[in-house]
Amino acid sequence: MEKTTSLVKKLKNKAASYEHLAHLTLIQGEMFGWDHTACAITYNKSIPGAESYLLHEFGHALKNHSGYKSDVGLVKIERDAWEEARIIGKELGISISDDLIESSLDTYRDWLHSRSLCPTCDATGIQSAELKYACASCGATWRVNEARTCGLKRYKY
Ligand SMILES: [Zn+2]
């Protein structure tokens, strides 16, 4: 837990050298998340792997991730944030395990797969709009819930 607190301090210092993160705030909360509009990272230091997840959110912040237009886009920004997290982690002497990254990305892949399955015939559908899928084999269409994220707040278009 102390390790997380010291990482928070280091990240605050690091943020100061980036113009778009000059006002970054890090707030303790229940979940990990990056809020683009508030320029704020939420973290929970009692979650196992907290340092890794904190670096991941900082990755979103560095990349200034603001939202995604499709489910596939969401998985891509998740991967990008982990890549950034690894680079910053290396600088700060914190290594992030491949297993943690892969299992985190797997939950997105599983989620993506399950919502793309046609409820009528089980074929894989195609996302036709932000929250809508269509099946090419039977013609069914279905709506899906707002995408879940690690906590990334969606930018309001
Ligand atoms: Zn179908």
Ligand SMILES: [Zn+2]
């Ligand atoms: Zn994320």
